[in-house]
Amino acid sequence: MEIKYCAYFRKSSESDDRQALSLPAQEDEIKKLASKLGITLIAAFKESKSAKKPGRPAFNEMINLIGQKKINGILVWHPNRLSRNSVDSGAMIYLMDQGLLQTIVTPSRSYVASPTDRFFLGFEWGQAKLENDNKSVDVKRGMTAKAKMGWLPAPVPEGYKNTPQKLMGYRTIVPDTKRFPYLKSCWYSILQGKRPVEAYEEGCRAWKEAGGKDELICRSGFYRMISNPFFYGEFEWPKGSGNWYHGKHKPMVTKEVFDLVQTKINPNHKSLRSKHDFPYRGLFFCGDCSCMVSGSRKFKFNRSANSPIPYDYYRCSHKSQKQSCIQPPISKSVINEQLEGIVKSIRIPKEFLSWANKWSSYLETEENKQEIVSVVNNSNDISVLEKRSALLLEKLLDGTITDAEYKPAKKKISDQITLLKNTENVLPRKVSYRKLLDEMEFALTASQKFRKADDMGKGRVIKDLGSNFLLKDRIVSIHLKNSYYVFSKVSDWSISEKKAFELTKYDDILSKKPDLVPSNPMWLPG
Structure with a gap:
C-alpha cells in the first residue's frame, strides 16, 4: 500500500514570544528527515496549542483526513508533539488498529501498525501525560x-505589585508606591x-x-478591594478551601479598620476571621467522633491582679x-505539656547528626558513581545499535540484502534502542538523603524551638512532626513521621548492641574511610 505522508508541528504555548524557536526547529528536522527518506509530503499541519486537552483544530483536521483515507502516514518531531492526553492518544491507536494510519515517523525511529510499535507508542504517550500531570501536581x-x-x-x-526582577522562588509582594x-x-x-x-x-x-495617567482602580475592583481580607494582611488559599494564611506583605489597613469599614457598608456584617488565634484549631480531630477540634477563650477574674x-x-x-460526642474539653496548658513531652522524645545527639552527614x-557519592556507569553503558549500547542500523541501511542500498530482510532486522534494532532509552528514564529513584538530614536537624532543635516559640510558633513546630x-x-496522640518515630523509640543513644558478625559487612568501607567509623556501632544500618 502506498503511504501518503503529512507533517505535524506543534508548540505548547499560544503566545508568539514563548518557545519562538520550537516550530522552525521542528520544521527543519522534518524537512531533513523527509529528504533523507525520499518522502514527499502532501500536507503539513502547524499549531500553537497545548496537547494536554483534546480540541486542537489542526490536529482534528489531520485526524479527519486520515479517517477519509487521504493520509496514512505522519512525520513528526516526537510522539509527544501529537498528544499528551488519553483521548487523542486513543484515537490514533484506534486508527492504527483499523489500518487507516500505517506509520508514524520521527527522527529517532519509526512506528508501524504492529502490536509492539503500538505498545511503545502508547508508552510514549502515557509518559508524556504523566509528565504533564506531574507538572500540575508540582505547581x-x-x-x-x-x-x-x-x-x-x-x-x-491593586495597590500592590510582585517583584519580577527577583529570581524565581524569591519573589515577594510589595506596595505599589504610586497607588498605595x-x-x-x-x-x-x-x-x-x-x-x-x-x-x-x-x-x-x-x-x-497628582498626575496619574491611567485609572487608579476600576469601580468593581474598588468594591472587591474593600471586602478583601488581603488588605489587612490575611488571605485564603486556595480560594474557598477555608485555609487562611497570615501574609508577609505590608497591610494597607489594620483588621480593626477593615471590620469597621465592613459595618459601614453592611451593618449586619460579621467578621470573616475569629478575633482570637488558636494555634491548634484546624489541626486536631476528636478521637471519638472524628470531628474537628475547635478553640474557645474564657476569662476568669483574678483578684490579686484585679483583672x-x-x-x-x-x-x-x-x-x-x-453520633453524640461526650469528650471533655482540655486546656491549652495541658496540651502544651503533653506536646512538649512528645517533642522531647525525638531528640538525637549532635554526634549522631555529624556522623549521619x-x-x-x-x-x-557512591550512588551517583553507579548511576553514571549505568548511563554510560546504556549510551555505549545504543551507539553500537545505531551503527548496526546504519550498516544495515548501507547493505539495503547496495543490494546486499532485500527489503523483506531489511524491515524485520531494522525493527528488531529499533525495538532494542527504544528499550534501552526507556531504561534510562526508569533508573531507580535515589534516596532523598537531604530530606532525612533535614528531619534529623529538626529533631535536634525541635524541643528548644517548641519551648521558646509563641503559641502560633508552637503550632508550626507540631505540624512538622507528623499527621493524624x-x-x-x-x-x-500524633502519628509521627517514620524517622521521628524511630528516634522516639531510642531511649538511650549510648547503648551498643551490634554483634561482631553484623559489623563485618562494613569492613571494606570503614577501612577505606576511617572518618566514617561511628562512635557507636548501633548507628550503622542493620
Whole structure:
C-alpha cells in the first residue's frame, strides 16, 4: 500500500514570544528527515496549542483526513508533539488498529501498525501525560508552599505589585508606591462617613490631580478591594478551601479598620476571621467522633491582679450527626505539656547528626558513581545499535540484502534502542538523603524551638512532626513521621548492641574511610 505522508508541528504555548524557536526547529528536522527518506509530503499541519486537552483544530483536521483515507502516514518531531492526553492518544491507536494510519515517523525511529510499535507508542504517550500531570501536581505543591511562607501565589490586588526582577522562588509582594497611598485614603474616607462610591471618586480625583495617567482602580475592583481580607494582611488559599494564611506583605489597613469599614457598608456584617488565634484549631480531630477540634477563650477574674485572665480551651466541635460526642474539653496548658513531652522524645545527639552527614554524603557519592556507569553503558549500547542500523541501511542500498530482510532486522534494532532509552528514564529513584538530614536537624532543635516559640510558633513546630493529630480523653496522640518515630523509640543513644558478625559487612568501607567509623556501632544500618 502506498503511504501518503503529512507533517505535524506543534508548540505548547499560544503566545508568539514563548518557545519562538520550537516550530522552525521542528520544521527543519522534518524537512531533513523527509529528504533523507525520499518522502514527499502532501500536507503539513502547524499549531500553537497545548496537547494536554483534546480540541486542537489542526490536529482534528489531520485526524479527519486520515479517517477519509487521504493520509496514512505522519512525520513528526516526537510522539509527544501529537498528544499528551488519553483521548487523542486513543484515537490514533484506534486508527492504527483499523489500518487507516500505517506509520508514524520521527527522527529517532519509526512506528508501524504492529502490536509492539503500538505498545511503545502508547508508552510514549502515557509518559508524556504523566509528565504533564506531574507538572500540575508540582505547581500546586509549590503554590501551597509559597502560601505557607506568607506570599499570595496569585496575581496581587491593586495597590500592590510582585517583584519580577527577583529570581524565581524569591519573589515577594510589595506596595505599589504610586497607588498605595491613594487607595489607603479611600478606606479612611469611608470611616469618616462617606459612601463607598464617594470615597472612590474622591480617590480617583486625587490620583488624577497628582498626575496619574491611567485609572487608579476600576469601580468593581474598588468594591472587591474593600471586602478583601488581603488588605489587612490575611488571605485564603486556595480560594474557598477555608485555609487562611497570615501574609508577609505590608497591610494597607489594620483588621480593626477593615471590620469597621465592613459595618459601614453592611451593618449586619460579621467578621470573616475569629478575633482570637488558636494555634491548634484546624489541626486536631476528636478521637471519638472524628470531628474537628475547635478553640474557645474564657476569662476568669483574678483578684490579686484585679483583672480578668484569659484561658484557652479546646473541645470537639460536635458536628457529627451520626453520633453524640461526650469528650471533655482540655486546656491549652495541658496540651502544651503533653506536646512538649512528645517533642522531647525525638531528640538525637549532635554526634549522631555529624556522623549521619558524613555517612549520607558517602552513600550519595557512591550512588551517583553507579548511576553514571549505568548511563554510560546504556549510551555505549545504543551507539553500537545505531551503527548496526546504519550498516544495515548501507547493505539495503547496495543490494546486499532485500527489503523483506531489511524491515524485520531494522525493527528488531529499533525495538532494542527504544528499550534501552526507556531504561534510562526508569533508573531507580535515589534516596532523598537531604530530606532525612533535614528531619534529623529538626529533631535536634525541635524541643528548644517548641519551648521558646509563641503559641502560633508552637503550632508550626507540631505540624512538622507528623499527621493524624487526635484528642481523646484529654490525651494527645500524633502519628509521627517514620524517622521521628524511630528516634522516639531510642531511649538511650549510648547503648551498643551490634554483634561482631553484623559489623563485618562494613569492613571494606570503614577501612577505606576511617572518618566514617561511628562512635557507636548501633548507628550503622542493620
